[in-house]
Amino acid sequence: MDRNTELRRLAQALHKSADDLAYLDKLDAVALQKLRTNFQNSLLNKFGPVFERIAGAGKLAPDSISATLCTKVFGPAITANMSYFTPMSKAVSLCKLFDADFMAEVAREQIPERAVDMLAELPVEQLKKVTAKLVEHGDFHVLGGFTDYIPEKKAIEIMEVIKDPAANLHISFYAQRKDRIAKLANMLNDQKLLELIAAAFADENLMVEVGLITAEMDDKAQVRMAKLTDKVNKTYRGIAKAKAEGLGYADRMKAYFAA
Amino acid sequence: MPKLDAALIDALGEPMPELEQLSAANQKKLAADLAAAHQAHDAFLKQSMDNALEHIPRLLRGTVKKILGL
Numbered sequence: 001m002d003r004n005t006e007l008r009r010l011a012q013a014l015h016k017s018a019d020d021l022a023y024l025d026k027l028d029a030v031a032l033q034k035l036r037t038n039f040q041n042s043l044l045n046k047f048g049p050v051f052e053r054i055a056g057a058g059k060l061a062p063d064s065i066s067a068t069l070c071t072k073v074f075g076p077a078i079t080a081n082m083s084y085f086t087p088m089s090k091a092v093s094l095c096k097l098f099d100a101d102f103m104a105e106v107a108r109e110q111i112p113e114r115a116v117d118m119l120a121e122l123p124v125e126q127l128k129k130v131t132a133k134l135v136e137h138g139d140f141h142v143l144g145g146f147t148d149y150i151p152e153k154k155a156i157e158i159m160e161v162i163k164d165p166a167a168n169l170h171i172s173f174y175a176q177r178k179d180r181i182a183k184l185a186n187m188l189n190d191q192k193l194l195e196l197i198a199a200a201f202a203d204e205n206l207m208v209e210v211g212l213i214t215a216e217m218d219d220k221a222q223v224r225m226a227k228l229t230d231k232v233n234k235t236y237r238g239i240a241k242a243k244a245e246g247l248g249y250a251d252r253m254k255a256y257f258a259a
Numbered sequence: 260m261p262k263l264d265a266a267l268i269d270a271l272g273e274p275m276p277e278l279e280q281l282s283a284a285n286q287k288k289l290a291a292d293l294a295a296a297h298q299a300h301d302a303f304l305k306q307s308m309d310n311a312l313e314h315i316p317r318l319l320r321g322t323v324k325k326i327l328g329l
Contacts, residue, residue, distance in 0.1 A: 014296045021292075023285045031277040039293060042272040043300050050308075073314045077307040 001029040002212060005144075005176055010036045012141045012174070033176075040111045047081065054078065055085035063090070067097035076102060080109035083118065092121045100126075104133035112145035119146065124154045132161045140167065144174020152180065159184050165196035169206045172213060182216035190228060197225070198232050201239070211244050215252035226259035266290035270297060 004018070006029045011018045013036050024032065044051075054074070058066045070079040083091050083106070095103060095118070107130055119127070127150070134143050147155065162168055172181045185196065200210035214225050229236050241257050244250035250257070264286040268274050270293035278286060312320050 014292050015299060016292060023288055024281070026280040026285075027277065031280075034275065034277065035271075038271045038273065038275055039296070042270065043297065045272055046297075046301070047304060073311050075307050075310060077304060078311060081304075 001033065001176055002178060003029040003032065005029075005174060005178075006032040006036070008174055009033075009141065009145065009176075010039075013039060037111075037113060040113075044081065044084065044111065044114070048085075051078070051081040052085040055082040058082075059087065059090065063093045063097060066090075067094050070094065071098065071102050076105035077109045080106045083110065084114050088117050088121055091118055095122055095126060100129035100133045103130045104137065104139070107134065107146070108139060108142050112149050115146070116149045119150045119154070124157050127154060128158055128161045131158050135162055135164070135167050138170075140170035141174045143171045147171060147175040147180065148177045152183070155180065155184060156187060159187075164199075165192060166199035166203075166206065168196060169200055169209045169213075172209050173205070178212050179216040182213045182221070185213055186217060186221045186224075193225070193228050194232055197229050197236070201229075201233065201236050204243075207240060208243060208247065211240055211247075211253065212249060214256050215244075215249050217256075219255035222253065222255035223259040226256045229256075264290055266294070270294050 007018045007021060007024070010024075010032050011021050014021070024035075027035065058069065061069075070082075074082070079102075086094070098106070103126070131143060134140075150158070159168070162171070168181075168185070172178065175181055185193065188196065197210065200206040214222055217225065226237060229240070237257065240253075241250060244253055244257075263274055263276070263279050264283065267278055267286055267290045270290050278289070281289065312323065315323050
């Protein structure tokens, strides 16, 4: 588990910057994750009974009426919180009646860990539309959180709608499952990967991110990344090596540096 | 090692022993950050609730609030 990713996610939840939370330096990634999930659960527990009652009252209403109430009366924050207490089949039916803008607003308010079942049930076409909206608005932290919990097959299809290679890295910035991002990145064609590498080396933070992703790849994929990196710029691997050694993940990138 | 600050338990709703690694001052700082985020979240939800209730006729609002436990 990457500590910096977890720190960024906690900072988002607390409306702070990662630098503001430097005083938590004694906590490792697991403790930071536990702190974030405990905090998010405490937020939900406080108003949980209210949302449960609202969701319960709407169970018998026709979907079209419930959907109108969500979009015109409750709004995204209440809808997001109600979703945890709505039967899955009803929640999925309602989501199909929401437009992508409203769904994106609801997603911003949801706790990814609590939306696992919904992510599994929602049609991939709908998830693609929401993803495109969130990318458009630069909500990478939201997508990063969901990336960890979205079924892999869907994640592969969703990646198609992310046209900007740097966006993939910004999403990865907030995703804990770098292994999954590595797998997805390895499915990209050479041209897309070249664009991704070029975008990564244009920004120091993204360079670290692409390093952490490459570190999760097998040797064959690392060699491919190395060749493509050289194609972009022959000096880049040297820069990446210095960074990886400084931050302690170079030993997981041996094939990349040896190629 | 300092014991867990009571304000932290309040903010999280349960004790989290891992936080005992933090100094007493940093525990206080974290408790303040958590409390501020709680307040911001509560205010945001309250505003969302008020907006939703505005769609209900004024005479019924009190009853609806009571039913929902607000």
